[in-house]
Amino acid sequence: MTRLIVRDTSVMTCTDESVQEHVDVEVEAGRIVGLRPAGRAVEPGTTVIDGAGHTLLPGLLDAHVHMALIGPAGDHGDGSWISHVLRVKDVIEDTLLEGFTTVRDAGGLDPAFARAVDAGQIRGPKILPSGSVISQIGGHGDLREAHEAVHRGASIPGLVARPEVVNGADEVRRVAREQLRKGATQLKMFTSGGVLSPTDHWTHSQFQFDEIRAAVEVAQAWGTYVLAHCHSEAALMQVITAGVRSIEHGSQVNDEIADEMLRRDVWLVPTLQILGIIEADPALTPDQRTDINQIIEGSRRAVRIASAKGVGIGSGSDLVGPDQTGRGLEIALKAELMGAAKAILSATRDNARLMRLQDSVGTIEAGKRADLVLVAGSPLDDVKLLANGANLPVVIRGGEIVKDTAGMAHDSDS
Numbered sequence: 051m052t053r054l055i056v057r058d059t060s061v062m063t064c065t066d067e068s069v070q071e072h073v074d075v076e077v078e079a080g081r082i083v084g085l086r087p088a089g090r091a092v093e094p095g096t097t098v099i100d101g102a103g104h105t106l107l108p109g110l111l112d113a114h115v116h117m118a119l120i121g122p123a124g125d126h127g128d129g130s131w132i133s134h135v136l137r138v139k140d141v142i143e144d145t146l147l148e149g150f151t152t153v154r155d156a157g158g159l160d161p162a163f164a165r166a167v168d169a170g171q172i173r174g175p176k177i178l179p180s181g182s183v184i185s186q187i188g189g190h191g192d193l194r195e196a197h198e199a200v201h202r203g204a205s206i207p208g209l210v211a212r213p214e215v216v217n218g219a220d221e222v223r224r225v226a227r228e229q230l231r232k233g234a235t236q237l238k239m240f241t242s243g244g245v246l247s248p249t250d251h252w253t254h255s256q257f258q259f260d261e262i263r264a265a266v267e268v269a270q271a272w273g274t275y276v277l278a279h280c281h282s283e284a285a286l287m288q289v290i291t292a293g294v295r296s297i298e299h300g301s302q303v304n305d306e307i308a309d310e311m312l313r314r315d316v317w318l319v320p321t322l323q324i325l326g327i328i329e330a331d332p333a334l335t336p337d338q339r340t341d342i343n344q345i346i347e348g349s350r351r352a353v354r355i356a357s358a359k360g361v362g363i364g365s366g367s368d369l370v371g372p373d374q375t376g377r378g379l380e381i382a383l384k385a386e387l388m389g390a391a392k393a394i395l396s397a398t399r400d401n402a403r404l405m406r407l408q409d410s411v412g413t414i415e416a417g418k419r420a421d422l423v424l425v426a427g428s429p430l431d432d433v434k435l436l437a438n439g440a441n442l443p444v445v446i447r448g449g450e451i452v453k454d455t456a457g458m459a460h461d462s463d464s
């Protein structure tokens with residue numbers, strides 16, 4: 051299957067917010083050849099997908115996934131490692147079938163899984179792994195209860211990447227270099243507290259400037275960057291000044307912080323979907339409920355501020371736990387705050403820029419990798435279509451049809 055054409059479809063190339071009608075999109079040898087008006091003859095031996103009534107989008111990108119955190123508590127779970135691997139494999143495969151052709155794992159997934167996808171052993175999206183998240187003692191990644199002295203488990207290279215709890219810039223350098231050695235494509239750091247961690251509060255700043263700076267310098271020397279889990283204003287100012295590229299959650303981004311992000315080309319990856327899931331959990335304590343509501347309200351305000359100022363906004367679902375389906379809901383939730391077109395761009399063109407993959411994916415343009423999804427209907431008119439993989443009958447990764455639930459593909463001769 052070297053030549054493929056999606057015929058007479060609506061296309062959102064995601065180079066901008068426009069939609070083109072009645073277009074053929076040609077693919078050859080895994081690359082997009084280009085767009086042309088529909089109606090021209092198709093060469094024999096071409097695989098044809100009739101796209102009338104559908105909209106073709108670039109393959110979606112998710113900038114914040116945790117595909118190995120499949121335990122009920124949002125951790126690695128306590129099953130056998132063989133069962134863990136098989137379940138992570140399912141999550142990776144399901145993520146591709148929901149239209150996500152590139153994802154950035156924000157911690158917990160050993161880079162060996164990304165290599166297994168590259169080697170064709172798992173049919174999944176291109177994965178950019180962060181390996182173990184770097185946490186301070188008592189930070190968001192320190193999973194010990196207050197009465198526990200010893201960590202309950204360690205990372206197992208090639209299998210599981212638990213948070214690395216460290217102290218001081220030298221230890222940050224050591225674990226940062228270990229992640230890169232193991233195949234992390236960027237580094238993830240907890241630089242503020244969180245809602246569900248056992249011994250901290252989300253308003254805390256975590257790590258000191260020299261520790262964050264150490265990770266940034268190690269990453270930059272390796273040609274990459276740091277993404278930082280970060281909430282409070284003080285913590286945000288510290289990490290932005292220290293040179294991180296990507297702020298995850300960023301619930302307290304205000305005007306002043308957004309200006310600084312714009313000036314330094316720091317991106318915001320709000321994670322609205324997971325916040326809603328946490329908020330709906332009946333097991334939350336009253337204090338946790340207060341916290342999560344403050345974070346949700348702050349996140350929505352942060353998206354509005356950042357969007358109005360033109361700060362780069364990526365798209366990340368942050369789903370954890372056994373059920374990680376429906377990642378596309380993040381795009382619909384963001385659409386409520388910034389409009390459907392900008393929200394779709396955040397999960398395509400803009401996520402590709404954030405991940406520094408803009409030369410290969412994120413838009414439908416000649417020469418780019420043929421990562422494409424066909425949506426039944428118009429996502430600009432009804433962005434919630436993207437929240438359910440059933441509305442995406444065709445997924446193409448690198449020119450290969452990896453999903454065709456409605457049997458839409460046929461040979462040009464038939």
Ligand SMILES: [Zn+2]
Pocket residue numbers: 114116156368
């Ligand atoms: Zn996360």
